[in-house]
Amino acid sequence: MPPLFTPLVQSLPSSVPFVGPEALERRTGTRIRARIGANESVFGPSPAVVAAMREAAPEVWQYCDPENHAFRFALARHLGVSPSNVMVGEGIDGLLGLAIRLFVKPGVSVATSQGAYPTFSFHVHGFGGRLVTTPYVNDHEDPSSLLDLALREDARVIYFANPDNPMGSWWDAATIEKMIAALPDDALLVLDEAYGEFAPEGTLPRLDVTKPNVLRFRTFSKAYGMAGMRLGYCIGHADVISAFDKIRNHFGITRMGQIAGVAALADQNHLRSVVARVETARGQIAAIARENGLTPLPSATNFVTIDCGRDGEYAKRILDALVANGVFVRMPGIAPLNRCIRITAGMPEDLAVLAEELPRALQAAG
Amino acid sequence: MPPLFTPLVQSLPSSVPFVGPEALERRTGTRIRARIGANESVFGPSPAVVAAMREAAPEVWQYCDPENHAFRFALARHLGVSPSNVMVGEGIDGLLGLAIRLFVKPGVSVATSQGAYPTFSFHVHGFGGRLVTTPYVNDHEDPSSLLDLALREDARVIYFANPDNPMGSWWDAATIEKMIAALPDDALLVLDEAYGEFAPEGTLPRLDVTKPNVLRFRTFSKAYGMAGMRLGYCIGHADVISAFDKIRNHFGITRMGQIAGVAALADQNHLRSVVARVETARGQIAAIARENGLTPLPSATNFVTIDCGRDGEYAKRILDALVANGVFVRMPGIAPLNRCIRITAGMPEDLAVLAEELPRALQAAG
Numbered sequence: 145m146p147p148l149f150t151p152l153v154q155s156l157p158s159s160v161p162f163v164g165p166e167a168l169e170r171r172t173g174t175r176i177r178a179r180i181g182a183n184e185s186v187f188g189p190s191p192a193v194v195a196a197m198r199e200a201a202p203e204v205w206q207y208c209d210p211e212n213h214a215f216r217f218a219l220a221r222h223l224g225v226s227p228s229n230v231m232v233g234e235g236i237d238g239l240l241g242l243a244i245r246l247f248v249k250p251g252v253s254v255a256t257s258q259g260a261y262p263t264f265s266f267h268v269h270g271f272g273g274r275l276v277t278t279p280y281v282n283d284h285e286d287p288s289s290l291l292d293l294a295l296r297e298d299a300r301v302i303y304f305a306n307p308d309n310p311m312g313s314w315w316d317a318a319t320i321e322k323m324i325a326a327l328p329d330d331a332l333l334v335l336d337e338a339y340g341e342f343a344p345e346g347t348l349p350r351l352d353v354t355k356p357n358v359l360r361f362r363t364f365s366k367a368y369g370m371a372g373m374r375l376g377y378c379i380g381h382a383d384v385i386s387a388f389d390k391i392r393n394h395f396g397i398t399r400m401g402q403i404a405g406v407a408a409l410a411d412q413n414h415l416r417s418v419v420a421r422v423e424t425a426r427g428q429i430a431a432i433a434r435e436n437g438l439t440p441l442p443s444a445t446n447f448v449t450i451d452c453g454r455d456g457e458y459a460k461r462i463l464d465a466l467v468a469n470g471v472f473v474r475m476p477g478i479a480p481l482n483r484c485i486r487i488t489a490g491m492p493e494d495l496a497v498l499a500e501e502l503p504r505a506l507q508a509a510g
Numbered sequence: 511m512p513p514l515f516t517p518l519v520q521s522l523p524s525s526v527p528f529v530g531p532e533a534l535e536r537r538t539g540t541r542i543r544a545r546i547g548a549n550e551s552v553f554g555p556s557p558a559v560v561a562a563m564r565e566a567a568p569e570v571w572q573y574c575d576p577e578n579h580a581f582r583f584a585l586a587r588h589l590g591v592s593p594s595n596v597m598v599g600e601g602i603d604g605l606l607g608l609a610i611r612l613f614v615k616p617g618v619s620v621a622t623s624q625g626a627y628p629t630f631s632f633h634v635h636g637f638g639g640r641l642v643t644t645p646y647v648n649d650h651e652d653p654s655s656l657l658d659l660a661l662r663e664d665a666r667v668i669y670f671a672n673p674d675n676p677m678g679s680w681w682d683a684a685t686i687e688k689m690i691a692a693l694p695d696d697a698l699l700v701l702d703e704a705y706g707e708f709a710p711e712g713t714l715p716r717l718d719v720t721k722p723n724v725l726r727f728r729t730f731s732k733a734y735g736m737a738g739m740r741l742g743y744c745i746g747h748a749d750v751i752s753a754f755d756k757i758r759n760h761f762g763i764t765r766m767g768q769i770a771g772v773a774a775l776a777d778q779n780h781l782r783s784v785v786a787r788v789e790t791a792r793g794q795i796a797a798i799a800r801e802n803g804l805t806p807l808p809s810a811t812n813f814v815t816i817d818c819g820r821d822g823e824y825a826k827r828i829l830d831a832l833v834a835n836g837v838f839v840r841m842p843g844i845a846p847l848n849r850c851i852r853i854t855a856g857m858p859e860d861l862a863v864l865a866e867e868l869p870r871a872l873q874a875a876g
Contacts, residue, residue: 147666147698147723149753150615158752162760166575185571194567197766201563204738204770205554206545207731209532234600238759249516270757300513332513357513365573372570372765390519391636393607394528396600398764399738400563404570 152250152272161262165472177470178494178501183309183339183447185369186491187421189404190414193370196407200400208402210394215402219377222409228382229353232405234396236338236361236376239388241267243359243378246387247301247332248273255299257285259310259478261336264303273301280481283441283449284313287323294331302327305336307343310476310486312443317349324349324358332384335360339445341367341415342422347444356381366446367418368408373401422446425489432499436506447488449476456482458509465505471498518616518638527628531838543836544860549675549705549813551735552857553787555770556780559736562773566766574768576760581768585743588775594748595719598771600762602704602727602742605754607633609725609744612753613667613698614639621665623651625676625844627702630669639667646847649807649815650679653689660697668693671702673709676842676852678809683715690715690724698750701726705811707733707781708788713810722747732812733784734774739767788812791855798865802872813854815842822848824875831871837864 148154165176179186188194212232220227233239240263248254250272256264258277268275276297278289285308294302304323307314320335327333337360340348351360359380365371375397378385408414429448430440439451452459456479463475463485475485487498514520531542545552554560578598586593599605606629614620616638622630624643634641642663644655651674660668670689673680686701693699703726706714717726725746731737741763744751774780795814796806805817818825822845829841829851841851853864 147613147696149612152615153612153753153756156756158756160755160760162576164573164576166579167577170579179572182573184573188568188571193570197567197570198564201560202554204559204563205551205735207530207548207550207737208740210528210530211533213532213536234759234762237761241759246515246519247513249518330513369571371573374574374762374764386524387515387519389526390522390524393600393604394526395603396740396762398740398767400766401764 156269161266168467168472172468174468174470176472178490178497179472180488180490180494180498181472181474181486182371183366183445183488184371185366185418185446186489186494187369187418189369190408190411192411192414193404193407197400197404200403204399206399207395208397208399212397212402215405218406218409223351223379225351225353225379226382229379229385230377231385231388232375232377232397233388233392234374234376235365236336236363237263238374238396239361239376239378240264240334241270242388242392243332243334244268244271244273244301245391253297253299254301254303255290255294255297256303257290259476259481260285260303261305261309262477264334280311283311283481284308284315287315287319291323291326295328299331301332301334303334303336305338307339307347307444309339309445310449310474311481311484312441312445312447312449314343314347314444316346320349324355327357329357331357333358337361338363338366342419342446343444351379353379353381356384359384364405364408367415369418370404370408373398373404375401375405422489425495428495429487429489429498432495432502436502441484447486449484449486451484454483455479459483459485461509462505465508466501469501469504471501522635527632534833534838538834540834540836542838544856544863545838546854546856546860546864547838547840547852548737549732549811549854550737551732551784551812552855552860553735553784555735556774556777558777558780559770559773563766563770566769570765572765573761574763574765578763578768581763581771584772584775589717589745591717591719591745592748595745595751596743597751597754598741598743598763599754599758600740600742601731602702602729603629604740604762605727605742605744606630606700607636608754608758609698609700610634610637610639610667611757612750619663619665620667620669621656621660621663622669623656625842625847626651626669627671627675628843630700646677649677649847650674650681653681653685657689657692661694665697667698667700669700669702671704673705673713673810675705675811676815676840677847677850678807678811678813678815680709680713680810682712686715690721693723695723697723699724703727704729704732708785708812709810717745719745719747722750725750730771730774733781735784736770736774739764739770741767741771788855791861794861795853795855795864798861798868802868807850813852815850815852817850820849821845825849825851827875828871831874832867835867835870837867
């Protein structure tokens with residue numbers, strides 16, 4: 145008898161939802177001409193980040209500082225909180241896995257919205273949590289439905305993204321603050337703010353690290369243009385933040401990433417310029433959508449979700465035709481969200497490819 | 511009531527065993543003059559790796575390929591196995607955590623040696639495993655004691671490092687093959703070969719990926735000089751390797767790391783030169799030890815463990831005196847191994863600092 149996986153591992157699906165553009169290229173044999181599907185920042189990292197990484201390259205023989213001291217202190221200063229309120233991890237994805245592990249033993253209920261971030265659900269299943277869901281309402285994750293669901297199902301963790309992925313929708317800070325105030329005391333709100341830098345003023349609630357049942361997740365993968373360096377962080381009560389130390393991979397962040405993160409924070413001009421370019425690109429994507437008779441949804445993120453006006457199969461045919469012609473885009477996985485395709489802010493040349501290929505894709509989709 | 515950590519998390523200690531040299535500097539206020547404590551490679555990465563990273567720096571806005579395709583294929587080619595037999599992770603540390611999670615549900619026994627790799631034990635505790643141990647024998651992890659222990663305690667995972675850390679000792683391939691042949695069918699051998707590149711010919715058994723109960727762990731942190739990039743890999747049966755996909759952080763490796771790893775494999779000359787320089791440095795460290803009346807142990811690694819000839823408290827006083835004077839070294843945590851201090855192969859200038867400070871440290875230790 146070979147060694148046995150745990151019963152939980154045996155119960156998990158072998159197929160995984162993570163298909164990158166490189167895999168698409170390998171499978172289709174088509175070179176991607178416009179990489180506007182993964183909500184990366186085509187505008188890249190700050191030149192100061194590139195310079196810092198180049199300088200640090202010969203020093204990668206050294207392990208990272210397992211306490212992430214310099215990076216965490218720089219983040220804390222930037223955020224106006226104490227370093228004890230900040231935890232760094234291998235992307236928000238890595239931190240979400242750890243957060244689930246901290247709070248979810250097998251069988252515990254976890255609440256999210258149908259069609260919300262799949263990686264969160266992946267981790268919930270991975271630790272044996274019982275995922276319960278409620279639909280989006282008018283293309284928004286719905287705070288009151290989620291709270292009702294959590295109460296009804298005794299959920300101990302609630303996922304909520306503001307702004308939302310994959311729909312690009314958002315709520316104002318007052319709504320989120322009301323949601324936080326109404327949280328059951330024994331439930332943790334996982335507030336995913338990966339796209340927060342792109343949102344209008346007044347979207348993100350003020351940081352309040354006195355509440356042990358709110359963790360806010362942010363990243364260098366979006367506005368900072370460093371998805372490939374795996375730098376996520378979360379902000380919360382010191383007692384919750386310090387618990388990550390009990391279970392995390394202490395040397396999981398690269399030394400290069402720590403250095404790059406500090407350099408990125410120091411160049412807020414670059415961040416502002418990216419946010420402005422994203423806003424322009426969103427307008428261009430919306431215009432291309434409208435020219436083709438489709439409906440762009442409002443967005444507070446670095447992507448535009450486009451309502452294709454029919455069902456998921458139709459949107460999928462459009463997406464497949466785009467991908468087959470080198471335009472890497474993605475779409476929501478679940479109805480009714482999957483009537484849409486999701487397009488990341490691109491360079492003018494990326495959007496020129498989109499403008500050229502979208503009419504053909506619509507024709508191919510019939 | 512604030513949200514509750516799982517009972518397992520509540521049971522874990524808050525203090526963690528990971529104290530880096532940067533933390534020592536912050537706590538003592540002493541600048542480290544010789545960084546020869548963490549078994550990093552002071553000889554650095556290949557110049558080709560540095561060049562590849564510098565070239566890749568502007569592209570870090572792109573996520574890594576979650577399948578690690580190019581890197582995994584390069585590794586497989588280098589090792590002479592199929593890519594389906596290789597899994598890449600955030601250092602061996604990250605992979606050890608995943609391996610425990612695959613095989614150890616709470617209460618399951620896991621066997622290791624008293625004083626062996628603490629991070630392995632950290633992960634066993636972290637997933638609720640029951641750690642059972644047997645002593646080193648003559649400063650070696652002992653295959654037959656471990657097998658006896660595993661049988662007696664119904665251990666499902668057995669940790670064994672060859673060559674060993676922290677003692678630097680090793681067994682020949684035939685001994686390891688006999689151990690593998692004698693494994694209980696339902697027990698997994700975690701064979702940690704982090705230091706394998708430094709070992710004499712005939713130390714590492716031939717790769718055999720037909721056995722589902724052996725996983726071999728290797729790294730770019732030691733001989734390849736890339737500890738700060740977090741690149742570990744494990745080699746095993748395809749069914750076990752693919753199970754990692756059920757639970758891992760698919761975007762956990764940096765894009766920069768994937769590129770650096772491929773470049774590192776392509777420069778085997780650099781690897782050979784590092785191994786030669788490490789051998790020279792080991793001889794120098796041994797000579798310094800002997801000049802000071804201490805006994806260097808034989809080593810198949812990039813460090814030399816030095817028997818200080820008395821008890822753990824004495825060795826600790828020597829270590830503290832070295833650290834207080836800017837020589838970062840470490841020592842085993844448990845008797846009788848802790849009669850030793852452990853010194854990493856250094857540059858000539860590092861070893862000059864050691865030669866200067868060791869007599870003073872011995873004097874201070876009394």
